[in-house]
Amino acid sequence: MDLDKDNANPTIINPSDLPCRRRECSVKKREDGSTGLFDNLTPTYNYLSDPFDGPDSSGDSDDDSVEDIDEQEIYDLISSISDPEHPLSLGSLAVVNLPDIHIIPPTSPHSSISTVVVEITPTITHCSLATVIGLGVRVRLEQALPPRFRVDVRVKKGTHSTDTAVNKQLGDKERVAAALENGTLMGVIRKMLATCE
Amino acid sequence: MTSPLEAPSYTIQPLATLSPPSSSRTWQSAPHPSLPLVATACSDRNVRVYSLTSFTLVHTVTGGHKRSVRTVSWKPGVKGQSVLATGSFDASAGIWRRDERGLEDDFTAQKQRGDDDEEEDDDYQFSCILDGHDSEIKSLSWSPSGQYLATCSRDKSVWIWEELEDDNFETVAVLQEHDQDVKCVAWHPEEDILASASYDETVRLYKEDADDWVQIAQLNGHDETVWWVEFEGSGMSTKDFRAQRENLSQERAQHLELLERSGPRLATCSDDRTIRIWRRKPKENRQYASQNTGIPSIIRSFNIDEDWFQEAILPQRHDRVIYSISWSRKTGLIVSAGSDGKIILYKERWESQVPNGVKADGDANAPEDAEESQRTPLTEWIVVAELFSAHGVFEVNHVCWAKRNDKGRRHEDEEIIVSTGDDGEVKVWTLDELKT
Secondary structure, three states: OOOOHHHHOOOOOOOOHHHHHHHHHHHHHHHHOOOOOOHHHHHHHHHHHHHHHOOOHHHHHHHHHHOOOOHHHHHHHHHOOEOOOOOOEOOOOOOOOHHHEEEEOOOOOOOOOEEEEEEEOOOOOOOOOHHHHHHHHHHHHHHHOOOOEEEEEEEOOOOOOOHHHHHHHHHOHHHHHHHHOOHHHHHHHHHHHHHHO | OOOOOOOOOEEEEEEEEOEOOOOOOEEEEEEOOOOOEEEEEEOOOOEEEEEOOOOEEEEEEOOOOOOOEEEEEEOOOOOOEEEEEEEEOOOOEEEEEEEOOOHHHHHHHHHHHOOOOOOHHHOOEEEEEEOOOOOOEEEEEEOOOOOEEEEEEOOOOEEEEEEEEOOEEEEEEEEOOOOOOEEEEEEOOOOOEEEEEEOOOOEEEEEEEOOEEEEEEEEOOOOOOEEEEEEOOOOHHHOOHHHOOOOOOHHHHHHHHHHHHHOOOEEEEEOOOOEEEEEEOOOOOHHHHHHOOOOOHHHHHHHOOOOEEEEEEOOOOOOOOEEEEEEOOOOOOEEEEEOOOOEEEEEEEEOOOOOOOOOOHHHHOOHHHOOHHHHOOOEEEEEEEEEOOOOOOOOEEEEEEEEOOOOOOOOOOOEEEEEEEOOOOEEEEEEEEOOO
């Protein structure tokens, strides 16, 4: 119903190369080690295991390529996520929008931690799936971005009846970590992210 | 001598990274009450036990949990064996034991010599499982006497377990005061008082009253999830800056007396990026109430409520959520860490000379609590050390103090800071005092 035709076209075609490579890696791992229920969930921590490929060198060598990450690139990473209800992407549904993505640089010269803030716009104000969509966006970015990015996903103010509660959940690392160990929920998330390749 | 406010007076120096690290997130570490060991709760469902002498892995506690181990706690006061409680996202808590007889003396020598991990006797033995919570256990903690174990969960409840005998644990209380996830539980060092911190932004205190555990106080003040709660050590006024009693003004001497009547204080940290100190308002008739056993139980129940007020907010140095704080039992220093990767060190001191009304803390107290004791904060907290990127770009989930036990120890009471991060690493830090 909210179909924004202007946004429908450019989104899916433009995923940047780097995040896609990472994503393929994680899919492979998942297929290799799929014995038990929880093995399926280990890709959750892919963003953690990446730096161990080269613990010390990753900092410097990554930095050059990482500087390039801008709002458009973040948009490309998440706009192709499928809506859990509709066979459409979050970009085409205007759930994620480029102007609602902000990258905040490190607050101190001693720190290299940047913050990505994504405000999502649920299609309807009482959409019960807002949390799941937000979780999908957070998982996608945490998997695709280097660990120096903190990912803050929020529901855009005034677009959802319980936006404060949803935001609090999405911001709670412990709840997110536990959710990612929940097989059913991860199944939904995986399906949403399957279109991101 | 009066250094400018918040001038750093320590540096936090890296001493070691415990090896090998976990390949995924580590949540929390607990130093052993008597041995030079630290147990680390890992998201790979294991607990790693490292030596604080050699900084290497000595045991891996595996096979007990189906999901992340979120929290670990050593039972205090056990002779001849180590007892470890583990709490997991799988909603269960595990009790593990290891015979330590004869190992205390040459423990580290043995460990350094070889990997005897295959010997069954040498491992931590799974002893029993505590089932009851409906969802993820977030924190657990033994009471100082070892009599009680408290657990808390996303199911909004706090459980108190008592070990009757031989791994027979009885649930002595299920406390359901919180409206949301309970993030952390901690025990008072002197009295059987339990504190819990929650996603509902409050802290609650509980105590046993005529066989029933009841809430005795609710602490409001934080604007976001309260992630950690910890009591001050016992008798700190003889160890920290308060130990120097000569030439104190009457005002300060009076303040010390009030503080001592309050007993150990409470520290909390939150997603609102603040660390707050709470203090019990001394009861005028405290001694009467507890000594006179002839008072009917109804009246005692009425008296059991305690009045805790916010005494101070520490200087705000964190940019993001603060996950953990720890209050040194030796020096009274507070250390904090969180999502921004920083480790910050705070020290309390007498407020510098003229109380010129600059302190913001005074206003933060609720008006109805405004009495002489909290109206005039005679002490202040300053930042004495700040470390960036303690775990590189990763979040620091936990920080705590431990006794230093490696060869480089500079004095008997020297402490180290142990930090636990999203990078799977547990790091050990020393404090160097800056000479000016």
